[in-house]
Amino acid sequence: MSMIKKILIANRGEIACRVIRTARELGIETVAVYSDADLNAMHVELADQAVHIGAAPVGESYLLGDRIIDAAKRTGADAIHPGYGFLSENPDFVDAVAKAGLIFIGPSADAIRAMGLKDKAKALMEKAGVPVVPGYHGDNQDANFLAKQANEIGYPVLIKARAGGGGKGMRLVEKPADFANALASAQREAQSSFGDPACLIEKFIQNPRHIEMQVMGDAHGNVIHLFERDCSMQRRHQKVIEEAPAPDMPEDVRQAMGAAAVAAAKAVNYQGAGTVEFIVDGSGPLRPDGFWFMEMNTRLQVEHPVTEEITGFDLVAMQIAVAEGQALPVTQDQITATGHAFEVRLYAEDPSNGFLPATGTLDILVFPTADNGVRVDTGVRQGDVISPHYDPMIAKLIVTGPNRNAALLKMSKALEELVVHGCVTNRAFLSALVIDADFAAGRVDTGLIDRKGADLTARPDPTAQTLALAALAAVRPADAEDPFANFRLWGAARQVVTFEGDPNISIFVETIASETNVTTPLGEVTFSAVLRNGPELWVEENGVKSRAIVHKTGHGVLVQTAGHDRFFKFFDPSASASSGKAGALTAPMPGNVIAVVAKAGDSVSEGDRLLVMEAMKMEHAITAAQDGVIAEMLVSEGDQVEQGALLVRMQEDE
Known part of the structure; x- marks a missing residue:
């Protein structure tokens, strides 16, 4: 196979910039694609060429595979790198790329299909001898039938979209009375995010840890793993901090998990970079029989830099080499890990308000000095706008140290030096998290953030x-x-x-x-x-x-x-003070109204669900702030609203 000379990146933001950086080092030209909202984006500026592919909504730009392939042909690109998200795990897109005579820098369409549906993937893993979590992974989607399965599995259970990822379409249910609403919500979110409402039901592992294995396969049948990443620090099933290696990981568990990950990849003749995710019993010391397959992400992961930092490998460069038909450059026994690495995700979101996504202009954006073991991966600059159309991640901060404590101290310092203003972010939340006593001691599990949420999101009064x-x-x-x-x-x-x-x-x-x-x-x-x-x-x-x-x-x-x-x-005496209407409920973020539960004339109590909004492909329930009667419902299902828009007006007390 001939060497790749020009790559089109079918993505945007941070990951597009990341791929461009490695391509430059390899002497490979790059092509960016962009929507109306990304006309002046960083990835467009960094690429050698750029092609406009449509309007701001992803369904009118970054999800249009035919336009992306056409852009590759028009610019003479001979390969397409999908990044993560968007079309990265769409097997039909992979087939279309191959049909167009282009190289897809990723796994085959067959491998993506095999691992794309969680129920089918788990059946395949059981056949390959990889341990899986007890649960129902079948096709019957009748709500009463699934409720019965949940009862047989035993609460708590986890509802998961079979085509899901990133925490979308996932709900934890702790008692039977909550199952029906949770299932309906998960199905709506799954349909919106993946076009497939089907869900599976799994036993929820108490005190779980989320540990994943980075794998890499080539066209010659070789598969290796590059050790583990601990991604247990999550909120709403989305990763917040990742680290490698996992704290307190015994060598026999690492070997068993690595062998299981390699077996999973070989079961689908995997080529390229992938991640096999495991749910791990964290109630005591990790053990070789205490982990179970969750899913395989058939793409590069957001958190791949921590693996790069401890192994010294450029995973994007390895992806490109494998796509060219080259054999993996190392065997399993040649891979070693040195030091400890952390990654935090800086998001435009409001931790004190349920982590609702935020928008705004980055009036001030100053990153810590990118040296001495500090790395910043980003796709934005000072002055850029965080829009409601895309994932609100601003940047990833990655630090590396000789050991876990040293790396953690370095991360704390890096977060102190990071300055961002113009939209609400989770920077202070991350700073509190990295100095949390349990996290600092390595006592991690997926529920830590929820348990300590009030302390981690508290904003001290000014002194x-x-x-x-x-x-x-x-x-x-x-x-x-x-x-x-x-x-x-x-x-x-x-x-x-x-x-x-x-x-x-x-x-x-x-x-x-x-x-x-x-x-x-x-x-x-x-x-x-x-x-x-x-x-x-x-x-x-x-x-x-x-x-x-x-x-x-x-x-x-x-x-x-x-x-x-x-x-x-600053106080401006010439500006007129504005105040919201008494008894009015406003939108906490820009988004779409996907369900209206209440109507004018309804008597509601504080905490009652009134409507459901969707932002960044996640559902957010809007609830009554007080007891009262609804005077007017100002929105309908399907409406798109801006942050601060009036949603509901309550009757005023006589």
């Missing part, structure tokens, strides 16, 4: 010092060329800064002799030294020097200290 730092940032020049940038705060004897609040926050800054006094509503703060150098603000208080990261915009000041950040908006 007098935080207010003082905000005021100093507001009056202090940030330009390093300013001749006074690194000296004590001079200027006006007394300055006042007012931020929006309820009531507004007025802060007075005054320099007297050698001291800077800041008077805030929470008390007075005295600094014996104040130094400003770009985004760094150093202050000395009671003989202790400390650093904050500050950014001043035209609207206010961002202050970031000890993992937490807060934006203080």
Whole structure:
């Protein structure tokens, strides 16, 4: 097979940029595809060529395989890399690529079909001798029949879309009374995300850990694994932090799991990069008979960088080599792991509001220095827009250290240096998670985040010092060329800064002799030294020097200290205050209304479900904030609404 000279990447964002980076190193040209929303996206800028393929919705652009193949032909590409998501696990697309005379950088359509439906895949794995979780994996989708199966399996059970992935179409059910609603919700989400509403029912493993094996196969029948990744830190079945190797992984368990993963891949004559995911009994020490096959992802995973960091292999380069027909460059006994790696996913989402996805413009985006074991994979830059059309991931931070503790400390430091403003993110949540006592000790399971959610998502109230730092940032020049940038705060004897609040926050800054006094509503703060150098603000208080990261915009000041950040908006007396209607319920995020449960005239109680919205292919129930009677339902099923749009109006008390 001839060498690949030009690759079209049938994807966008971070993974498209990731593939382009390796292709450049190999001397291979690249072609990007883009929608209306991605006209000025980073992956378009990095590629050698770019082709417009349609409107912003994925169904009108990135899911149109014929347009992508046509773009490859028009640009002279001889191969297509699917990335992950979109068409990466669509066997019909793989067939169409081959029919067009192009190389698909991934597994065969037959392998994808064999592993694409969870029920069929589990039957195949049982035949191959790979352990599987007890459950019902058949074709009968009658709701009463599935409820009966759940009773026989024994609660708690897990409903899973058979064509699913990424936590979509998955529901944990702890008692029979909740089964019917959970099944209906999972089926709707599965239909929306995968075009297939069918679900399977599995026994839910108590204290589960999610450990997966990276595999790679070639066209010559060789299959290897590149050790494991622990992806137990999840919320709503979506991964938050991944690490390699898994904490407290005994060597005999690693060998047994690796052998099972290789057997799974060989059962479908697997070629390319893939991941075999296992559910693991985490109630005690890991054991060779305590893990079960969940599914195989027939593509590159989001978390593949942690494997690259500990093994030294470029998995994208290996994918390309295998697609060219080359044999794997190493045998199993030649693969070694060194050190420990973590990856965190920075998302535009609101942890304090159920992790609802967020949108906005990245007014400030400063990544930690990409050296000394810190790697940043991203597809956005400062000034880019996080839109409601695509996954809200902003970047992945990957760190590597000689051991787990060292890598964890490095990750904590990297998150402190990361600055993002313009949309709500999970940065502070990630900072809290990496220093959590259980996580730091390696006591991980898939329920840890849910158990500690309140602590991990808590936002501390601002202190007098935080207010003082905000005021100093507001009056202090940030330009390093300013001749006074690194000296004590001079200027006006007394300055006042007012931020929006309820009531507004007025802060007075005054320099007297050698001291800077800041008077805030929470008390007075005295600094014996104040130094400003770009985004760094150093202050000395009671003989202790400390650093904050500050950014001043035209609207206010961002202050970031000890993992937490807060934006203080300048008070504008000329702006008219706006307030929402009393008794009105608004959309917490942009999305589609997929179900309306209540209607005008209904009496509802606090917590009752009123309607269901879908955002980023995930369902979100909108519930009553208080007891009352619905005066008007302002939306209908199928409506698309923006964040803050009025959904429901309640009757006002007489």
